Amino acid sequence: MSIYAVQFLIGLSDASVLFLTASGLSIIFGVSRIVNFSHGSFYMLGAYIGYSLIGDSDNPLIFWGGLFLAAVVTGLVGVLVEIVLLRRLYHVPELFQLIATFGVILVIQDLTFMIWGAEDLLGPRAPGLTGSIELLGALVPSYDIALIVLSPLVLVGIWLLFYKTRWGALVRAATEDREMVAALGVNQNLLFTGVFFLGCFLAGLGGAAQLPKGGANLLMDFGIIAEVFVVVVVGGMGSIWGAYIAAIIISELNAFGILFLPESSLVMMFLAMAVILIARPWGLFGKSESMEHKPPSEREDLTISGRKLPWNWGWLLLIAVLLVIPWFQIDFVMTLVIEMVLLSFFAATLHFIMGPGGMVSFGHALFFGGGSYAVALFVNYLQLPMSVLLIAGPAVTMVFALLVGWFCVRLSGVYFAMLTLAFAQLAWSVVFQWDSVTGGDDGIIGVWPTGPAEDKIVFYYLVITLTSLSLYVIRRVISSPFGFALRACRDSSLRSRAIGIDVRKIQWIAFTISGFMAGLAGSLYVYSKGSIFPTEMAIPRSFDALIMLLLGGVQSPVGPIIGGSVYTFLIDYITRFDYWRLLLGIMIMLLIVLFPRGISGIFSSGIIQRIKLLGQSE
């Protein structure tokens, strides 16, 4: 019996660090509605700063003081980010904020690397708590006990701050109704900056508090982010108590998973998240979204109408250029163009549900990677030819999309996004850990085109043809009555329902179409690379698509094409520099602040309008 008790204690102490970090994220989201993907970076910063402040000191005062100070400094860095970047973004769609915080991740990564170097740092031990005590017949590190005590203290502290101070009352009021609080003359900026400070303070505290159990390294930020999101979503976004309970559930699941299912540790967590979200869409302690105040968002409608299909000469020129490229006979240019085209295609499938559909998916890589894996597995186990698999691959992802979509369309906004993320991560962890079938992270290699497409130029034309056709189909769907119904669902699900549109069904169909198309892009992609690895299904791949849309402009029909091409080209180019992450991060932030409508937005506001006017006057 005692083994279970000891394992339970381990779970509790792990829960502590997780709770500290997750509560910060939950608070930030609850008040500002910002989905802060860079929260893991603040956790990492806390660890590094704590490491530098504490040093080798044996003085408990310096250790605990160092923890606190590290959290304060991290909070101040957070304030800087809030003032310089996020403050400008409270009124733009959530996606932009999300991508901006993605830029923050990249910048903090490289800055940390510059300041502290590459080597893993081993954290200092807590003076006076370096040993272990005997408990229930087993040795339990005394610092574990300290952590178990620390988190309820912090929990109570946060509760007192929110419920017993004037500042807390204002923050809660802002959570309920931001505009009303502003109307009453409260300085919102100050309030939000304060909340962001608190959130980052907690992340920093979490990072510093885990030092004696580990240390600081450059992989910490991505290491914790998925887990923290699981906790926040499971607990209910914005709920501190929820975060505490969820942190304990997830940590205990991990601790006992290690005893009983040592090989499927990753799968468990995401499975739990998906199950809880299906049963309780707003998490354990979250409030249903209908009760919440919807954030103002800028909705620009698509400019396509049924009659005016954009078959103008710009498109024809693009296709003509693409068709001419193989004549130059430069392998790499063809490879790069294929990649640009396929990733643009992938971005366009996401655009289909996001732009006209208003459904922001954080897990679209599930269908892209899913298509690739379906093809690779069929090739590996059944040696099927390419002609069959270009239908079979997308068909498999269509089935996935039917299943996943059925659950997801019940939700909207951030919760929709989180459930798609949960499913994508679930699929990723299965692919990653089921290595007897999928090859794990060694992936599947040797998936080359068969038949006439073995010739690179034929394959190139095949990619261009299939992609153009698919994009044309997507375009037709958007401008069909179905597309209009989809847009109606996006703009007002209540009114759509009132005029007899089955909102869920429409969204479900759109999601499935998108899944099928993304699967086709993925199927072609695996043939272009000859191999597939779990990274194509992981969070960064989903993010790539989001960044492409942002670059190109979310509500523009050409957005995904421009964004996909520019982004692929940009990444290819700047990865030659040593500090390319820093560069990319800064570029993303600048772009969001200066051109929130993306590249196509720049054009459509100025140049294109003028061209159109000229055309009309002739």
Next chain:
Amino acid sequence: MRFKPLLTLFLIVSFAGPLFAADTIKIGDINSYKNLPAHTIPYRNGATLAIEKINASGGVLGKQLELISRDDQGKPAEAIKIAEDLFSREEVSLISGTLFSHIGIALGSYAAKNKKLYIAAEPLADALVWAKGNRYTFRLRPSTYMQAAMLAEEAAKKKDVKTWATIAPNYAYGKDAVSAFKNALKKLRPDVEFVGEQWPALFKINAGAETQALLQMKPQGIYNVTFGSDLAKFVREGTLRNLFKDRLVVGLLTGEPEYIDPLKDEAPEGWLVTGYPWYDIKDSTHQEFVASYRKKFNETPKIGSIVGYNTMMTIEALLKKAQSTDTEKMVEAMKGLDVNTPTGPVHYRAIDHQSTMGAYVGWTTVKNGTGIMVDWKYLDGKNYLPTDAEVRKLRPN
């Protein structure tokens, strides 16, 4: 219209590369410089040092060598794209590098398909030269199989250790490393028993719980494959919970400076490990290497440094033997190539393209606040490779 500036830029950049072709021999170097800098930067430093030395002595074939380093972002697909770029735009003669096994395997498959030479420096996966081996891929570093066999041989000598538990990161490398060790040890000691396995997710170890689970199995010996931040956490929790007391612990790669240095005075003592005791190697060529490395980079060498250095020595020897940068000629020259390196002579086996570079096996201890290896010996890789008949079975035709 709106695409024109973009395309112009694109075409200029695309075609500008070949115009500046100079009379150097270019070597394409691909590694995960951003994902695992602690392991890959020393590799690049070692390679740079070797290139400088080679060029200072007049280069090869009357030309200077030029190393073009690129970051693969830790993604195999990216690595393949970069390889294509290096061959078609930079006009490199061959590619080398990589640390991650899956990236190594991906590049191996690329090399085979496109008939280009790839010298895998660091990836450890056995499949690289066996199950997925091909004409165009060669590997320098001793593989998982070889290092596990070396450790098993030493561990087998401890007659009183009969029950074993293993802990390894839950991905291909960890699985390979565990099964190689199990097989090798079972062959030498049919009486040993493996009582349990733990599989923490890579870089997400829950060290307390894993330690407790291992304690529960009450093994006499523990085989550890965790590394990096996982290792630090595992060592700390294991020490606190007395996991290592009175047990034989065997650590794959644990003695490599990359992994043991960050542990400082908390480095585990009395573990049997493979590693790189650069501080203790008396050979004069090696001491010269260490001195010039420390002088140039102001840091101590890591295993990556010597692997990077040896890789470039290999390329120098290869070019001298082939007298050409033609891929087919280079491939033929690689078969049975002999190279003299600071760690001793290395031979590239014609049968499976694996080099015989060995590994240092010894016991860990803490001295002056750092973990070091003592009672170590250099085991030549040629004694830890399967027989030709076995290799023929392992390799596709």
